[in-house]
Amino acid sequence: MTAHTLPLTISDRSAAQRDAFGNTLVELIDRDERVYVLDGDLANSTKADKVSRERPEHFLQMGIAEQNMMGVAAGMASCGLVPWLSSFACFLVNRDLDQLRVVVAQPNLPVKIAGAYSGLLTGKTGKTHQEVADIAVLRAMPNMTVISPADAVEVRAAMLAANDSDGPVYIRMTRDAEPIVFTDDYTFKIGQVITVREGSDITIFSTGAQTVRCLEAADLLAADGVSAHVVHVPTIKPLDAEAIAAAAAKTGRVVTAEDHTIIGGLGGAVAEVLGELQPTRMRRVGIRDTFGESAANEDLLQKYGLTPGHVAQAARELL
Amino acid sequence: MSLTPDRLTELKRQAIHLRRLVVESVHHAGAGHLGGPMSAADMLVALYFEVMNIDPQDPRKADRDRFILSKGHSSIGLYAALALRGYFPIEELKTFDAIDSRLQGHPDMAVLPGLDMSSGSLGQGLSPGLGMALASRLKKEPFHTWAMLGDGDSQEGQIWEAALVAGRYQLDNLTAILDLNGLQQYGWATSAGYGEASRQPPQDNPVDRWQSFGWNTIEVDGHDIPQFVDACQQAKAHRGQPSILIAHTIKGKGISYMENDYNWHSQPVTAENLKQAQDELAAQEATL
Numbered sequence: 001m002t003a004h005t006l007p008l009t010i011s012d013r014s015a016a017q018r019d020a021f022g023n024t025l026v027e028l029i030d031r032d033e034r035v036y037v038l039d040g041d042l043a044n045s046t047k048a049d050k051v052s053r054e055r056p057e058h059f060l061q062m063g064i065a066e067q068n069m070m071g072v073a074a075g076m077a078s079c080g081l082v083p084w085l086s087s088f089a090c091f092l093v094n095r096d097l098d099q100l101r102v103v104v105a106q107p108n109l110p111v112k113i114a115g116a117y118s119g120l121l122t123g124k125t126g127k128t129h130q131e132v133a134d135i136a137v138l139r140a141m142p143n144m145t146v147i148s149p150a151d152a153v154e155v156r157a158a159m160l161a162a163n164d165s166d167g168p169v170y171i172r173m174t175r176d177a178e179p180i181v182f183t184d185d186y187t188f189k190i191g192q193v194i195t196v197r198e199g200s201d202i203t204i205f206s207t208g209a210q211t212v213r214c215l216e217a218a219d220l221l222a223a224d225g226v227s228a229h230v231v232h233v234p235t236i237k238p239l240d241a242e243a244i245a246a247a248a249a250k251t252g253r254v255v256t257a258e259d260h261t262i263i264g265g266l267g268g269a270v271a272e273v274l275g276e277l278q279p280t281r282m283r284r285v286g287i288r289d290t291f292g293e294s295a296a297n298e299d300l301l302q303k304y305g306l307t308p309g310h311v312a313q314a315a316r317e318l319l
Numbered sequence: 320m321s322l323t324p325d326r327l328t329e330l331k332r333q334a335i336h337l338r339r340l341v342v343e344s345v346h347h348a349g350a351g352h353l354g355g356p357m358s359a360a361d362m363l364v365a366l367y368f369e370v371m372n373i374d375p376q377d378p379r380k381a382d383r384d385r386f387i388l389s390k391g392h393s394s395i396g397l398y399a400a401l402a403l404r405g406y407f408p409i410e411e412l413k414t415f416d417a418i419d420s421r422l423q424g425h426p427d428m429a430v431l432p433g434l435d436m437s438s439g440s441l442g443q444g445l446s447p448g449l450g451m452a453l454a455s456r457l458k459k460e461p462f463h464t465w466a467m468l469g470d471g472d473s474q475e476g477q478i479w480e481a482a483l484v485a486g487r488y489q490l491d492n493l494t495a496i497l498d499l500n501g502l503q504q505y506g507w508a509t510s511a512g513y514g515e516a517s518r519q520p521p522q523d524n525p526v527d528r529w530q531s532f533g534w535n536t537i538e539v540d541g542h543d544i545p546q547f548v549d550a551c552q553q554a555k556a557h558r559g560q561p562s563i564l565i566a567h568t569i570k571g572k573g574i575s576y577m578e579n580d581y582n583w584h585s586q587p588v589t590a591e592n593l594k595q596a597q598d599e600l601a602a603q604e605a606t607l
Contacts, residue, residue, distance in 0.1 A: 063487075065483065067446070067476070068483075069446075071445075075447030075450020075453070078435065078450070079385075079451055079458065081457070098440055098443075102438070102439065102443055107427075
């Protein structure tokens with residue numbers, strides 16, 4: 001497949017992915033009576049609390065007990081329901097990983113895992129609550145689909161697609177309001193990569209909210225006369241290897257960008273594909289094998305090397 | 320409703336056959352668990368032949384009772400029960416643990432119809448049972464969910480997470496069965512250390528523990544089929560709380576050299592072991 005082309009610009013609207021999560025859960029329940037929300041006592045952070053107030057019969061409090069919550073979801077899914085889990089990414093990926101492996105992924109049950117507060121920007125909670133390896137862990141697990149949307153609009157679109165998929169899906173989401181780049185008529189297709197800016201000098205692959213920062217990076221590069229080809233990769237698994245290789249071949253230089261460790265995430269996945277199909281010089285922009293800390297968002301992006309300037313600098317190193 | 324004498328004899332015969340199939344299958348496979356399937360054998364027969372609403376010809380019918388073997392390493396006991404009940408040919412037990420078999424070392428619902436949940440990593444069986452019981456309530460599909468736990472299995476913290484949450488939801492359509500056989504793979508030392516075969520039991524005061532989590536508890540002899548069937552009916556009839564049958568059992572029950580010996584948790588069955596087990600079971604069947 002080739003990349004779908006959908007030129008995006010940073011709009012003057014902004015919204016938090018977690019608000020889109022809460023709103024879309026209500027929408028899903030109204031569309032599909034099989035949908036139930038299981039909460040690990042964080043609904044008023046993840047914004048699943050909207051369901052508890054507006055569709056209370058579809059909201060099940062599971063308490064601070066993630067292992068049990070994942071198992072309950074498996075049992076419900078085995079009976080034809082579609083459970084959505086509400087908790088932080090750091091807990092959903094780590095505390096119940098064996099339950100996810102044995103009773104969800106191995107039987108391929110349609111449990112939808114919504115990892116809130118992924119990445120470094122978790123509202124000054126620090127390394128215990130920052131999940132920067134979820135893509136790496138879950139894309140290594142058979143039967144999993146792993147999605148990392150760019151903005152609130154894409155969160156909604158991805159949730160609609162995830163709900164219709166027959167197997168387990170992980171969606172990683174961020175906490176704070178970010179600029180909107182997608183338009184409301186956008187339809188998410190699992191596995192599709194999207195060219196969000198056409199260019200000829202360097203290819204930038206990005207995922208999650210980092211795609212918005214890569215559009216800013218492309219502007220910085222354009223000011224230097226460098227034409228960046230920006231490809232948003234919202235589905236890290238299944239990964240469209242042919243589209244990745246073709247986009248790399250277009251410029252012969254690749255930068256990857258993610259609010260995630262450079263080990264095993266988007267950068268790792270792209271390196272695996274290019275190593276086999278299209279060997280290309282590349283730089284990975286992401287968290288460099290370290291845990292984070294609690295601090296303001298802008299300070300975290302700066303210290304851990306995730307700003308548009310860091311992406312642009314990585315690109316210049318390859319020119 | 321009490322069992323007729325003929326029916327009870329038939330169930331006892333099935334339990335003897337189940338034990339024979341377990342030993343023969345493990346002998347054939349060259350590996351497998353024995354002590355746990357033997358302690359569970361009489362209860363598996365009671366559940367699959369007498370208690371549960373199931374249809375081997377339609378293993379996925381929507382309103383069937385659900386069964387989860389949380390102590391998934393006793394899989395060969397469950398497979399033997401399913402085969403005897405007609406879910407698949409008894410001959411298929413010879414494929415246990417072999418390549419491409421539906422009878423995996425631990426239960427895999429993805430490949431074997433009749434399994435309601437995968438299991439094998441301990442402590443994970445009660446939570447899906449809770450999910451099934453919730454689904455029954457939410458979908459207004461009346462069925463009962465049964466989850467068999469081990470006493471070693473219940474050392475995992477997740478069991479107690481599930482116990483806490485099931486109590487809060489007052490899931491009276493969920494019954495756990497604790498196969499309290501008193502041993503685990505290696506076990507906890509006694510005051511005499513690890514130098515002898517004796518071990519501390521895996522669970523202390525299970526009745527008090529489960530009651531304190533909001534469960535209705537029923538103590539039962541897990542090898543007394545009429546008593547166990549009656550306890551199952553009591554559990555189904557109990558309202559407002561989930562129930563647990565605290566089933567006192569003997570690990571390795573029915574094969575003299577396996578009984579109460581932790582070494583028979585899992586080990587190969589030699590031709591000599593097999594012959595002795597077959598002889599002992601034949602003698603038991605002759606007394607029916």
